[in-house]
Amino acid sequence: xxxxxxxxxxxxxxxxxxxxxxxxxxxxxxxxxxxxxxxxxxxxxxxxxxxxxxxxxxxxxxxxxxxxxxxxxxxxxxxxxxxxxxxxxxxxxxxxxxxxxxxxxxxxxxxxxxxxxxxxxxxxxxxxxxxxxxxxxxxxxxxxxxxxxxxxxxxxxxxxxxxxxxxxxxxxxxxxxxxxxxxxxxxxxxxxxxxxxxxxxxxxxxxxxxxxxxxxxxxxxxxxxxxxxxxxxxxxxxxxxxxxxxxxxxxxxxxxxxxxxxxxxxxxxxxxxxxxxxxxxxxxxxxxxxxxxxxxxxxxxxxxxxxxxxxxxxxxxxxxxxxxxxxxxxxxxxxxxxxxxxxxxxxxxxxxxxxxx
Amino acid sequence: xxxxxxxxxxxxxxxxxxxxxxxxxxxxxxxxxxxxxxxxxxxxxxxxxxxxxxxxxxxxxxxxxxxxxxxxxxxxxxxxxxxxxxxxxxxxxxxxxxxxxxxxxxxxxxxxxxxxxxxxxxxxxxxxxxxxxxxxxxxxxxxxxxxxxxxxxxxxxxxxxxxxxxxxxxxxxxxxxxxxxxxxxxxxxxxxxxxxxxxxxxxxxxxxxxxxxxxxxxxxxxxxxxxxxxxxxxxxxxxxxxxxxxxxxxxxxxxxxxxxxxxxxxxxxxxxxxxxxxxxxxxxxxxxxxxxxxxxxxxxxxxxxxxxxxxxxxxxxxxxxxxxx
Numbered sequence: 081x082x083x084x085x086x087x088x089x090x091x092x093x094x095x096x097x098x099x100x101x102x103x104x105x106x107x108x109x110x111x112x113x114x115x116x117x118x119x120x121x122x123x124x125x126x127x128x129x130x131x132x133x134x135x136x137x138x139x140x141x142x143x144x145x146x147x148x149x150x151x152x153x154x155x156x157x158x159x160x161x162x163x164x165x166x167x168x169x170x171x172x173x174x175x176x177x178x179x180x181x182x183x184x185x186x187x188x189x190x191x192x193x194x195x196x197x198x199x200x201x202x203x204x205x206x207x208x209x210x211x212x213x214x215x216x217x218x219x220x221x222x223x224x225x226x227x228x229x230x231x232x233x234x235x236x237x238x239x240x241x242x243x244x245x246x247x248x249x250x251x252x253x254x255x256x257x258x259x260x261x262x263x264x265x266x267x268x269x270x271x272x273x274x275x276x277x278x279x280x281x282x283x284x285x286x287x288x289x290x291x292x293x294x295x296x297x298x299x300x301x302x303x304x305x306x307x308x309x310x311x312x313x314x315x316x317x318x319x320x321x322x323x324x325x326x327x328x329x330x331x332x333x334x335x336x337x338x339x340x341x342x343x344x345x346x347x348x349x350x351x352x353x354x355x356x357x358x359x360x361x362x363x364x365x366x367x368x369x370x371x372x373x374x375x376x377x378x379x380x381x382x383x384x385x386x387x388x389x390x391x392x393x394x395x396x397x398x399x400x401x402x403x404x405x406x407x408x409x410x411x412x413x414x415x416x417x418x419x420x421x422x423x424x425x426x427x428x429x430x431x432x433x434x435x436x437x
Numbered sequence: 438x439x440x441x442x443x444x445x446x447x448x449x450x451x452x453x454x455x456x457x458x459x460x461x462x463x464x465x466x467x468x469x470x471x472x473x474x475x476x477x478x479x480x481x482x483x484x485x486x487x488x489x490x491x492x493x494x495x496x497x498x499x500x501x502x503x504x505x506x507x508x509x510x511x512x513x514x515x516x517x518x519x520x521x522x523x524x525x526x527x528x529x530x531x532x533x534x535x536x537x538x539x540x541x542x543x544x545x546x547x548x549x550x551x552x553x554x555x556x557x558x559x560x561x562x563x564x565x566x567x568x569x570x571x572x573x574x575x576x577x578x579x580x581x582x583x584x585x586x587x588x589x590x591x592x593x594x595x596x597x598x599x600x601x602x603x604x605x606x607x608x609x610x611x612x613x614x615x616x617x618x619x620x621x622x623x624x625x626x627x628x629x630x631x632x633x634x635x636x637x638x639x640x641x642x643x644x645x646x647x648x649x650x651x652x653x654x655x656x657x658x659x660x661x662x663x664x665x666x667x668x669x670x671x672x673x674x675x676x677x678x679x680x681x682x683x684x685x686x687x688x689x690x691x692x693x694x695x696x697x698x699x700x701x702x703x704x705x706x707x708x709x710x711x712x713x714x715x716x717x718x719x720x721x722x723x724x725x726x727x728x729x730x731x732x733x734x735x736x737x738x739x740x741x742x743x744x745x746x747x748x749x750x751x752x753x754x755x756x757x758x759x760x761x762x
Contacts (some may be wrong), residue, residue: 166511199544207510208543212534218500219535222507222515229463229489230512249530252500259495414541415580417548417603420632420678 082298082320085313091301091333094308097361099369107312112375118155118307119367119377124389125151125175126364128184129338131393132174132191136342140401142193146338150269151175152363153302153332156310157237157267161318165235166205166227168220170213172269172336173239180206184396189403195414196406205234213274214240214247217266221253221327224262228325235318237265243274245288251295257327258295264327265317266292269304271336276349292329304332305363308370335361408434441619447589448478448610451596452516454626456486459514462600465492466501466518466554475520476556476615502528502553506535510547514600522557522609523566536605537580552599552606557585558650558699559746560613562739569736570649570700575607576677576709582631583676585609587652589620591674594629602631609676611649618653634680636687640667643759644687646710647697648673651747655697658749663756676706684710685717692723693759699746702730724762729755 084105085092094102101110129148135141147154154175158167169176174187182200190197190209198208207223210216220238227234244250245268257264270288272279285291292299302313310332317328335358339346346355371377412419412427419427442450456462464482466474470493473480483491494501498519505515519525525532532553540548559568575583584599584606586592592610599606637656645668647655652672659668669687673680688694694714696707707728714726729747737745 168507195542195544198542199546202546207547208539210535212530215503215530215534218503218531219507219510222504222509223511224507225504226508226511226513236507248527249499249503252495252497253503255495255497256500256504410544414545416540416582422632422678422681 082300085300085302085316086298091303091331092309092313093303093306094312095306095366095370097305097366099366099373101370101374106308108315110308110374112371115367115371115375116377118159118311119364119371120385120389121155121175121179122151122307122364122367123385124392125155125178127389127393128174128178128187131397132188133338133342135188135397136191141188141191143341143343144191145171145341146336147172147174149337149358149362150271150304150334152307152367153269153304153310153334155179156307157314159307160311160314161235161237164205165237165318166207166220166223168207168216168223168236168238169209170216170239170241170244171209171211172241173209176239177206180204182206184393185399188396189400192400194406195410196403197400214244214250217244217250217253218256221257221260221262221264224257224264225260228262233263233322235263235265235321237267240266240268241274242268242270242272242279242282242288243277244268245291246282254292254295254327254329258297261326263321263325265314265321266327266329268329268331269334270331271334273336273340273346273350275340275344278350287331289329289331297327297329299329299331301331301333304334305361305366307363307367337362439622441621442589443616443619444586444589444592444610445476445478445615447593447620447622448596449480450622451593451626452479452482453485455516455597455600456482456490461512462514462516463490463492463508464516464518465494467494467496467520469493469518474518476612478554478610479518498524498526498528499531502531502536502551505551505553506531506539506549509549509551510539514550516552516554516600519553519555521567522555522571523569525553525555525571532575532581532607533578537578540604541580548603549605550600550603552596552608554608554610556612556615557609558611558613559736559742560650562742565738568742570698570731572609572676573700573704573706573709576706580604582606582678583609584631584674585611585649585676586674587611587614587649587672588618590622590627591629591635591672593622594626595631595674597626598629598631606631609649613650614653631675632678632680633675634683635672635674636683637670637672638668640669641691642667642693643756644669644671644684644691644694645697646671646673646684646694648676649699651697651699654748655752658752662749662753666756679709679713681713681717684713688714688718689721692721694722694726695729695755695759696726697729697747697752699731701733702728703733705730724759727755727759
């Protein structure tokens with residue numbers, strides 16, 4: 081089955097940057113409903129990202145890691161998964177989290193510096209965001225072991241970037257997954273830059289996908305700005321991994337259109353020309369073209385959608401900004417199931433300091 | 438009561454009891470399955486419980502601890518072995534950044550009931566990196582408990598308590614006394630709580646606080662070389678969280694205290710115990726609280742190991758200093 085995707089002449093693609101469709105390779109029923117949903121999610125996440133940056137500039141959010149440019153592969157991925165496939169995200173997976181159903185107010189709350197923003201329903205099957213690069217791959221592998229042990233058939237999905245392929249823990253994760261033969265999808269968004277370090281300085285490996293070979297499983301490449309290609313690929317890989325009980329590595333070629341975070345200035349290290357080249361490959365542009373050519377999408381529907389999505393974001397901002405503050409003592413409440421008595425003095429000190437204010 | 442058995446045997450027995458009691462417990466690490474562990478602590482588990490529950494892993498400590506974070510978050514209770522505490526550092530990021538924080542990060546949504554076992558301390562003339570005492574590094578990390586037994590029965594009971602604990606526990610095994618102390622064990626393990634120290638002997642001249650292999654050294658010294666001295670000897674057993682009450686109440690009675698650790702002196706756990714006593718029992722003190730420790734040096738190799746480790750000479754001098762102040 082993987083033969084379709086194991087192409088030497090470049091990453092798998094269904095929809096080119098100009099919006100034309102490679103019909104011969106399309107292996108699912110492309111409906112207007114599906115494509116419109118993908119388009120709506122693309123727009124929604126682009127707006128979520130822009131709003132986050134604005135809120136940060138106004139001092140209403142803390143540091144934020146923009147996700148713009150990478151939405152297509154995250155949306156295509158999550159659309160192709162089942163809802164009980166656990167996700168192990170890093171900090172640039174807003175579109176994936178939103179597509180899975182993590183409430184937007186939680187995401188803004190997290191980036192505002194509030195721990196409660198990392199607690200959402202366990203039914204969403206999304207592990208908390210992991211910040212140290214490449215360190216959470218092992219958690220996904222451990223989870224896949226536990227799920228298989230318990231007789232479940234779910235695919236654990238580990239997110240990583242080009243930089244994380246250099247981290248020892250991620251290589252150990254791939255090695256364990258290969259040895260244990262558990263269903264794990266290593267979903268690598270190669271967005272070309274690890275803050276200021278370009279892909280070619282990250283590894284001498286010809287592709288990132290090839291790294292999988294050393295661990296005994298397949299690595300394939302996909303155009304990460306093509307939501308349809310990502311969707312179809314992941315849908316097929318999911319069946320493959322679960323049937324064979326084995327891991328797989330996907331390198332999604334994409335681009336971080338924004339800065340690394342709101343504290344970064346990408347103009348310092350990458351050229352305007354490069355940025356311009358990638359803007360031409362923007363997933364929103366090609367998806368809209370396809371909607372127009374296949375289903376006669378009417379531009380007026382964009383305005384409607386704009387209003388609706390902006391209002392939804394307004395509501396989420398209201399929701400998170402109107403939440404009561406955390407109880408300061410909550411910093412002691414989740415260290416252990418029961419607070420050890422050795423912490424009583426410190427707990428009281430904090431209580432007194434808060435009361436004195 | 439069984440025939441007297443060693444700490445190694447008691448730990449092995451505890452593994453059988455724990456795995457028998459719960460299917461959610463899995464045991465893995467380097468050389469723990471077919472070989473039964475380099476110290477034979479996991480011997481026989483593979484044969485009894487099968488390769489799905491007892492696994493030899495790739496040689497990768499971060500991988501061992503990191504996968505345990507994921508397993509525990511998804512319903513299993515891993516007991517993992519790091520072959521020597523000197524090789525735990527590749528896993529430090531997983532311990533500090535994830536294992537100890539997952540409950541806090543997720544506000545209680547995901548928890549990590551993981552036990553990491555690691556042999557530690559010197560005394561067996563091993564090569565470099567096989568003999569250090571790094572307990573304080575882990576006591577400094579919020580969210581993980583640190584335990585070390587000093588007797589076969591405590592080893593068995595503390596391992597049970599560590600597995601039953603809903604949070605991660607680093608279980609440090611003083612390898613010098615794996616086989617040097619024997620004790621008869623009752624048929625069933627006794628329930629003890631993490632965080633409770635043990636009074637090894639009562640006395641009113643002086644309080645001595647210690648743990649692990651050093652506790653045995655102190656106990657032997659008192660028996661053999663200072664039988665007339667009345668010492669309140671406390672085995673901390675749980676290094677974090679500390680049993681503050683037992684230590685403070687003892688010092689309030691004796692007025693003199695000594696803390697004995699094998700680890701280097703600066704920023705060791707002994708310093709924390711000294712601070713505790715200063716804060717809570719200062720007015721009861723007849724002498725400055727004293728420390729007997731290793732040196733702030735790299736742990737020497739086998740030939741000079743005994744010169745580094747606290748022994749009867751360093752202990753006797755400190756006791757005299759504290760009593761004669």
